[in-house]
Amino acid sequence: MKKIFKLTDEKKHEDRVLESVKHDIRKYVKREKKKKLEDAKMTYWDFDCKVGATPDTAKVVDFDELIKELDTVKETGATECYVEILAKVVDKPIKEVPESSEYETES
Template sequence: MKKIFKLTDEKKHEDRVLEAVKHDIRKYVKREKKKKLDDAKMTYWDFDCKVGATPDTAEVIAYDELIKALDAVKATGTTECYVEILAKVVAKPLKEIDEEEVSAE
């Protein structure tokens, strides 16, 4: 998803508009996570995110920091916010088996 959200609306309070943007983002991520993976045991969905006032000034951030970044953009007083979220398949890290646990059994 690459989208420019308006952070102001004449009929709504600014905080409610921001909450609607956050809701749209969460809904998109939830929809993407529901998509079937080829090997669900070995892979999972991860997201590359960018947030900023414009596409040129957008900064790369982790998905966990996306909502805080939206609040920071809103705090600057801009009327629009650019959000880019790209889903990607990532291999799960392998768990290391301790040799001591194996030999103890």
């Protein structure tokens, strides 16, 4: 999703407009996560995100920080916000199995 959201509306309070943008982003992510994975046991959906006042000034952020960055853009007084979210399939990290020698008792 690459989209420019308007952060102002004559008929709505600015906070409600921002909450609407956040809702649209969460709805998009939820829809993307529902898509089938070829190997669901070994992979999961991850997202590459950019956010900024314009596409040129957008900076790369982690998905967890995306909503906080929207608040930051709003605080700068911008009337529009550019959001780019690209879904990608990522391998799950392999869990380390503890060595059995730690649990053996000496005789």
